Amino acid sequence: MELTKNHLDDAVCPVARTAAIISGKWTLLIIRDLASGLKRFHQLERSLCGISPKTLSERLRSLEEEGIVIRQTYAEVPPRVEYSLTEKGQDLVSVIDCMRSYGKRWLCQDKPASERG
Amino acid sequence: MELTKNHLDDAVCPVARTAAIISGKWTLLIIRDLASGLKRFHQLERSLCGISPKTLSERLRSLEEEGIVIRQTYAEVPPRVEYSLTEKGQDLVSVIDCMRSYGKRWLCQDKPASERG
């Protein structure tokens, strides 16, 4: 993986740049979950059933660094941390919607779109 | 990676299913290249500057198995093999277009969309 580093970093291709961001096993699913609104760490951990806390933490940090996700902490006991999407992140939801549409047409039906009218 | 195997294979979520297909370092870029029409192996190898023949071969086989890509061979000397998109593959281009649009808005400009009118 590591789509960013090698040669694609210099690439001007917007497809390659977007691919570099949304690649990675959980990234798209985290954004999908945050699309419906602000979530806490443990909420994400459950809805992404199977993800390890380490991986979730890493993905969230990366997304934060890329300006996709906002991390809001509250000095409470017990501690509370809320994750949400930035404008840049919200806009990524359009890509996810596009994927959802494709998935419904080709991957979650037994007939191709052309036969479903 | 291997987004397909573990738990997501059973997932009904069309986003997860689409993610499983387009994940992988080169997949989206191969489809991007084939979107503009039929290509030969060496053409792809050059336009995906840096990809190893082994990796390209593997990705193309996978895409063929998933019904995204068609492999057409000609019994000529020297041998000729042409790759193109199936209808299912062509439709994926809508997702790529969506990514391109996002990339232009957020990743290939120095100003956010809201400031560009």
Add this chain to the structure above:
DNA sequence: CGGTATCCACATAGATACTG
């Protein structure tokens, strides 16, 4: 609760050389 630390497994991809 919301993580981090550590160690480990595995898939994916690169380099290089070679073949029908």
Add this chain to the structure above:
DNA sequence: CAGTATCTATGTGGATACCG
């Protein structure tokens, strides 16, 4: 030209335990 074979590198993620 269009690959395959082999061997290696590394990233990416999982398991588990523990910490503020």
